[in-house]
Amino acid sequence: MGTPNGDVRKKKEEEEEAAKLMEQEYQDKKEEEEEEEEDLNAVWRFRISEPLRERLKGKGIESLFPIQAITFDTILDGSDLVGRARTGQGKTLAFVLPILESLTNGIAKASRKTGYRRPPSVLVLLPTRELASQVHSDFELYGGAVGLTSCCLYGGAPYQSQEIKLKRGVDIVVGTPGRIKDHIERENIDLSQLRFRVLDEADEMLRMGFVEDVELILGKVENISKVQTLLFSATLPDWVKHIAAKFLKPDKKTADLVGNTKMKASTNVRHIVLPCTTSARSRLIPDIIRCYSSGGRTIIFTETKESASQLAGFLPGARALHGDIQQAQREVTLSGFRSGKFMTLVATNVAARGLDINDVQLIIQCEPPRDVEAYIHRSGRTGRAGNSGVAVMLYDPRRSSISKIERESGVKFEHISAPQPHDIAKAIGREAAEMINQVSDSVIPAFKSTAEELLKNSGLSVVELLAKALAKAVGYTEMKKRSLLTSMENHVTLLLEIGKPIFTATFAYGVLRRFLAEEKVEAVKGLTLTAEGSGVVFDVPAEDLDTYLAGKDKASSVRLEVLTALPRLQEKDQSRGGRFGSGGPRRGGFGDRSVGSRFLGGRGGSGRNVRFSSDRFSNNGGIGRGRGIRSGKRWIVGLDF
Numbered sequence: 036m037g038t039p040n041g042d043v044r045k046k047k048e049e050e051e052e053a054a055k056l057m058e059q060e061y062q063d064k065k066e067e068e069e070e071e072e073e074d075l076n077a078v079w080r081f082r083i084s085e086p087l088r089e090r091l092k093g094k095g096i097e098s099l100f101p102i103q104a105i106t107f108d109t110i111l112d113g114s115d116l117v118g119r120a121r122t123g124q125g126k127t128l129a130f131v132l133p134i135l136e137s138l139t140n141g142i143a144k145a146s147r148k149t150g151y152r153r154p155p156s157v158l159v160l161l162p163t164r165e166l167a168s169q170v171h172s173d174f175e176l177y178g179g180a181v182g183l184t185s186c187c188l189y190g191g192a193p194y195q196s197q198e199i200k201l202k203r204g205v206d207i208v209v210g211t212p213g214r215i216k217d218h219i220e221r222e223n224i225d226l227s228q229l230r231f232r233v234l235d236e237a238d239e240m241l242r243m244g245f246v247e248d249v250e251l252i253l254g255k256v257e258n259i260s261k262v263q264t265l266l267f268s269a270t271l272p273d274w275v276k277h278i279a280a281k282f283l284k285p286d287k288k289t290a291d292l293v294g295n296t297k298m299k300a301s302t303n304v305r306h307i308v309l310p311c312t313t314s315a316r317s318r319l320i321p322d323i324i325r326c327y328s329s330g331g332r333t334i335i336f337t338e339t340k341e342s343a344s345q346l347a348g349f350l351p352g353a354r355a356l357h358g359d360i361q362q363a364q365r366e367v368t369l370s371g372f373r374s375g376k377f378m379t380l381v382a383t384n385v386a387a388r389g390l391d392i393n394d395v396q397l398i399i400q401c402e403p404p405r406d407v408e409a410y411i412h413r414s415g416r417t418g419r420a421g422n423s424g425v426a427v428m429l430y431d432p433r434r435s436s437i438s439k440i441e442r443e444s445g446v447k448f449e450h451i452s453a454p455q456p457h458d459i460a461k462a463i464g465r466e467a468a469e470m471i472n473q474v475s476d477s478v479i480p481a482f483k484s485t486a487e488e489l490l491k492n493s494g495l496s497v498v499e500l501l502a503k504a505l506a507k508a509v510g511y512t513e514m515k516k517r518s519l520l521t522s523m524e525n526h527v528t529l530l531l532e533i534g535k536p537i538f539t540a541t542f543a544y545g546v547l548r549r550f551l552a553e554e555k556v557e558a559v560k561g562l563t564l565t566a567e568g569s570g571v572v573f574d575v576p577a578e579d580l581d582t583y584l585a586g587k588d589k590a591s592s593v594r595l596e597v598l599t600a601l602p603r604l605q606e607k608d609q610s611r612g613g614r615f616g617s618g619g620p621r622r623g624g625f626g627d628r629s630v631g632s633r634f635l636g637g638r639g640g641s642g643r644n645v646r647f648s649s650d651r652f653s654n655n656g657g658i659g660r661g662r663g664i665r666s667g668k669r670w671i672v673g674l675d676f
């Protein structure tokens with residue numbers, strides 16, 4: 036039994052505790068309210084009705100993204116609009132939400148057709164089937180909340196079910212131009228009563244040669260003054276703006292969140308370039324995935340359908356997606372990728388636009404795409420909705436150029452070389468550790484005595500032995516050397532300098548022939564001039580490295596160095612005028628010129644430096660421009676040093 040004093044104290048403590056709790060609750064609520072008040076884009080601030088708000092909340096959306104907030108009132112109040120925002124910034128909901136509100140509570144409500152066999156009020160045109168299906172599912176989700184129905188029309192799928200839906204009557208039609216035109220010709224669809232026409236990824240649709248189809252489809256509207264036209268994309272080249280003038284009213288509004296800002300690609304993405312020859316690609320890609328995918332999904336883009344299929348066949352657990360694959364299979368593949376059944380998708384540009392797939396952490400582009408728009412959209416499949424991601428673009432400096440894409444996209448590429456054994460070991464070590472953590476403790480007794488014996492006989496420490504076990508668990512039993520330049524296994528990258536600029540590859544080969552046997556010169560791979568023109572880099576087989584370096588006594592003024600980091604390289608288009616012109620090596624056009632060091636990762640203290648010295652190679656003044664004369668099988672270079 037407690038004393039009266041004790042009871043009083045206890046009661047007082049309880050009262051104090053309750054007061055503290057109330058104070059805390061009050062503070063929390065106040066903070067919440069303040070936060071909401073500060074959030075100018077909070078959903079409740081917009082004319083969004085309760086059912087839609089609830090659906091948004093269910094999707095974790097409490098606040099509109101900038102492109103949505105900026106365009107919402109404009110669309111709801113009836114204007115035509117051109118909208119542009121970077122990839123993954125929520126352009127889909129920027130038109131879905133105001134369209135649904137307008138049809139159910141806004142100005143389009145009165146004129147919207149209702150009832151059985153009603154013609155659609157909304158038409159959304161997209162360039163690919165996958166994208167049409169994705170946008171359609173947003174209309175299903177949010178439109179369903181306000182009693183509006185939708186259907187999706189794209190090629191490769193049977194006509195019948197699409198016809199049935201159209202005949203019954205739908206409010207919203209989403210689809211690709213080809214199939215919609217077919218339905219018009221079959222008189223399945225009446226577009227005369229449209230209240231909204233949306234061109235999503237407009238530039239791609241027009242680029243794909245759908246201009247005439249799009250014009251025909253849009254022209255089916257009866258009363259142009261009653262229809263609102265919206266055009267969205269992350270990229271809007273000028274030629275699209277001219278075409279847009281044809282479809283949109285003269286008083287249209289523009290919301291351009293990219294505009295003249297330098298950076299046109301996603302700012303949430305790490306943009307990386309990596310030199311790599313075509314032949315080294317398939318061996319390099321698995322290691323890029325290991326080192327940069329953070330265990331998430333990867334999309335690899337190839338230029339052709341054939342190489343997409345080939346690469347998917349080569350990479351374990353990868354699937355291909357391209358236009359030659361049957362539509363039903365395309366759907367299975369995409370849904371398997373979305374649901375995480377497999378983590379690597381190898382695709383052509385069919386997957387470049389608009390696709391919004393959760394947890395895509397890494398994009399690999401096997402070579403630079405033909406235009407900057409493709410780069411922007413492909414790399415934009417990661418880093419969506421405020422998340423971060425990595426986009427790695429492979430390129431062969433002798434065949435392709437990255438500076439045009441860099442210049443036009445505003446991206447500042449990070450230059451890296453192929454993941455080296457220690458990078459890969461680190462990445463797969465984590466995988467192995469995870470695998471081991473998942474093994475049940477129940478197996479320990481059965482393996483314990485063997486483990487003890489192994490440790491005793493190994494002469495290694497516990498950590499060293501465990502490191503070996505981790506390596507074995509993921510099949511990594513040999514440390515292979517991989518070149519920085521071509522990414523070929525068991526090759527090393529060398530830098531050759533002669534104390535003077537080197538203008539041509541031919542000239543460099545001539546230098547090599549002075550101290551190497553012909554078969555060793557022929558074994559040199561990927562010889563490329565450095566961007567600043569003072570040397571060349573090339574790969575040699577690791578096993579012959581000493582032979583390459585052994586000529587050191589024969590030459591002077593020649594430096595041969597085993598590289599640990601790759602310098603900037605001269606690209607294909609830079610050779611015009613640079614390699615063959617009469618001026619010095621070209622400057623400019625390469626990213627950050629202000630970086631004093633020629634070497635991206637620093638000079639790499641551990642690089643082996645070899646200086647050749649011989650009178651034959653001593654510099655007597657002027658240097659040849661590398662005008663070689665072909666003699667028999669060999670190039671004789673006009674060396675005047």
Ligand SMILES: Nc1ncnc2c1ncn2[C@@H]1O[C@H](COP(=O)(O)OP(=O)(O)OP(=O)(O)O)[C@@H](O)[C@H]1O
Nearest residue numbers: 096098099100122123124125126127269389391420
């Ligand atoms: N207000 C919001 N809050 C949180 N997430 C959002 C919001 N709006 C959209 N999202 C999510 O952001 C992601 C990207 O949206 P969306 O696909 O519309 O981007 P986009 O701008 O059309 O990209 P792209 O140019 O690549 O087509 C989607 O997963 C979407 O659900």
